[in-house]
Amino acid sequence: MTLDWFTALVLGIVEGLTEFLPVSSTGHLILAGSLLGYHGPQAVAVEIVIQGAAILAVCWEYRQMLTRTALTFMHEPSSRRFMLNLALGFLPLAVLGLAFADQIEQYLFQPVPVAIALIIGGVLILLVDRREAAATLKFADDVRPATAFRLGLWQSLALIPGTSRAAATIIGGVLMGMSRRLATEYSFFLAIPTLIAATLYKLVESRDLLTGDVIGPLLLSAALSFITALVAVRGFIRYVSSHSFAAFAWYRIVFGGVVLAAYAAGWLGP
Numbered sequence: 001m002t003l004d005w006f007t008a009l010v011l012g013i014v015e016g017l018t019e020f021l022p023v024s025s026t027g028h029l030i031l032a033g034s035l036l037g038y039h040g041p042q043a044v045a046v047e048i049v050i051q052g053a054a055i056l057a058v059c060w061e062y063r064q065m066l067t068r069t070a071l072t073f074m075h076e077p078s079s080r081r082f083m084l085n086l087a088l089g090f091l092p093l094a095v096l097g098l099a100f101a102d103q104i105e106q107y108l109f110q111p112v113p114v115a116i117a118l119i120i121g122g123v124l125i126l127l128v129d130r131r132e133a134a135a136t137l138k139f140a141d142d143v144r145p146a147t148a149f150r151l152g153l154w155q156s157l158a159l160i161p162g163t164s165r166a167a168a169t170i171i172g173g174v175l176m177g178m179s180r181r182l183a184t185e186y187s188f189f190l191a192i193p194t195l196i197a198a199t200l201y202k203l204v205e206s207r208d209l210l211t212g213d214v215i216g217p218l219l220l221s222a223a224l225s226f227i228t229a230l231v232a233v234r235g236f237i238r239y240v241s242s243h244s245f246a247a248f249a250w251y252r253i254v255f256g257g258v259v260l261a262a263y264a265a266g267w268l269g270p
Contacts, residue, residue: 003046007038008217009224012050016228019054020188021236022125022167022248023255026051027114030161031259034111034268044105045206046218052199053222057229058188066192078141085148089186090193092149093156097198100159108161111268115259117162122252125167128174129244135179143186147176155190162256165191170245180240188233 014032018025029047033039059066072079107113137143143151154172158165166187173183203210210218262268 001038001040002042003038003214003217003221005217005220007033007036008046008221010036011038011046012053012221012224013228015047015050015221016054016057016225016230017232019051019225019229020058020166020191020233022121022164022170022245023252024114024118024121024162024164024167025054026158027118027162027164030109030114031111031268039109041206042209042214044109045202045209046214046221048198048202049210049218050221050225051195053225054229055191055195055199057226057233058191061230061233062188081145082140084145085143086189086193088145088149089152089155089190090197092152093159093194094197096156097159104159104161111259111263113160114162115256115263117160118252118256118259121163121167121171122249122256124171125245125249125252128171129246129249134177135174135182136177137173138179138182140182140185140189142182143178150176151186151190155187155194164252165194167248167252180245181237184237184240 010032011029014028015025018028026047030039033043033047069079069082073083137147151169151172155165155169157163157168166184169187169190170180170183173186174180178186259268
């Protein structure tokens, strides 16, 4: 099945709303694609490309900070450290992704592994959600390179579909002493090199699959992904400033259970 306009619309909205929340955008895309009958190599490529569109929303939302960092990189130590932190945070996922991407796509891009990862991640979020009071890192300048690298190790857990890159990074950040807001913002920042690299890699690898009739729907999906991601990023930051992550944890647990039940009933395809 090739990408049609309705599937593109659904996937774009689902991606934008879930990419930066700790609920697993990849898991939701896999499940949405399964319900719509859209899966296979082209579907995987489309999912990764529209994730790249979503990251542009973060670049836009934090454009002043990112621009200032780029302009002061040569003479400002804090800017150089921030750029180094992003590189170190990106490194573990890049290495492990290149090493195991094919195996992950073959065996884990399916409803049952996604559902299990959703439930396990929800339980872990509940367990670490009380550590806000012990937060010692509250601003991006407080994060040192060693901490950024360890956070990258946590982010690499997101190679397992359903885990959620945002959830893995936020859990790791809170366990290492970050406030909820800083852990959330750092999950945004680490997404920039991660998703841009993944998108460019997949565009080159799948260039034969994303041609002709696919281009129009793909552009629509990417545009919707950007718009809805921008709304989600702004809303999520406001939310975590005064709330815990418990609501997202319970959502993951309930949603994972529903997915397992739906699969057992034969409502979901492979």
